[in-house]
Amino acid sequence: MNTAKGFVVFNNIKLPISASIQEALSVAKKRALRLGISGEVKSYTVYKRSIDARRKDNILFVYSIAARGDYKLPDAAALSSVDASVQSDGSLPDFAFGDERMSCPPVVVGTGPAGLFAALLLAEYGYKPVVLERGGSVAERQEAYRKFTKERILCEDTNIQFGAGGAGTFSDGKLVTRIGDPLSSYVLSRLTELGAPREILYTARPHIGTDILASVVDAAIGEIERLGGRVLFNTKYISHKESLGKVSSVKTSRGEIECGALILAVGHSARDTYKMLIEGGTDIIPKDFSVGMRIEHLRSDIDSAM
Ligand SMILES: Cc1cc2nc3c(=O)[nH]c(=O)nc-3n(C[C@H](O)[C@H](O)[C@H](O)COP(=O)(O)OP(=O)(O)OC[C@H]3O[C@@H](n4cnc5c(N)ncnc54)[C@H](O)[C@@H]3O)c2cc1C
Missing domain, CATH: 3.30.70.2700 (Alpha-Beta Plaits)
Structure with missing residues (x-):
């Protein structure tokens, strides 16, 4: 046993x-x-x-x-x-907590899945994070998306990649990253608490659906705020200052914010932000990626081979 x-x-x-x-x-x-x-x-x-x-x-x-x-x-x-x-029972790992009180709240940049879950956990543990999002809320994004598709007017900070929920908000919400990570079941069950269908807990190809996904993102943001966090839309991270090896403040498009710790969850479309980070001397490590290949055959060729 x-x-x-x-x-x-x-x-x-x-x-x-x-x-x-x-x-x-x-x-x-x-x-x-x-x-x-x-x-x-x-x-x-x-x-x-x-x-x-x-x-x-x-x-x-x-x-x-x-x-x-x-x-x-x-x-x-x-x-x-x-x-x-x-x-695994989907419980969270035992986190190691620091022994010093943080002088000011942690700042999370980005409200994609990575930033939202980081901020949600920090809020649940009482850290009252400040979340910066360069794009608008879900409602503002829906309007910007309509303007782009119907009138071909692009808003550079609120669009299909940027804004509440990150790059996948207008996807059909297939949860394709269930790769055996023990945290997957925690994430999936938290998503159901925020309004995702319960089927995602057991279907082999879990799927939320575009309409529900937008309301799940809104619910996650509401939960962060209910727990004392602040979510600032239309607020772009520009750079940060360090003092004694720690991040001390963040410069944003709407002023400077004091900061106890910084999580950058800016996704892979924020090229301007990565350029700023590299130019500012931040070490960046590329992550592995997968490449897919699709080969198309004529139906008649497939039939003749069978
Ligand atoms: C059209 C589309 C459909 C997709 N469909 C699926 C799918 O069905 N299933 C699936 O699993 N994956 C899908 N993906 C991929 C998925 O969306 C990404 O893997 C996921 O969003 C990455 O999450 P993230 O939090 O790392 O980054 P992102 O979701 O990119 O979020 C980053 C956030 O940071 C913000 N940001 C960036 N720079 C700054 C800054 N300087 N200051 C403040 N905020 C900033 C951005 O506005 C954005 O909201 C899809 C992607 C797209 C584009």
């Missing part, structure tokens, strides 16, 4: 698409009985659901069912005997 934090997920429960979720749960319950944990399981929920459509005459739902409760986690051999795995 192992006592790590987490819960058991029963994988690969394949059922016809006419089957109900209850049928998937009862398969999981039988496996939990074989695993010896059924007495301590408090809830069974759908963890993930995907479709196996490889055979057109036998399309299946493939469920993974989470069994949460107070039990010791079984070892790898026992788990594999019932096609199960252990998932």
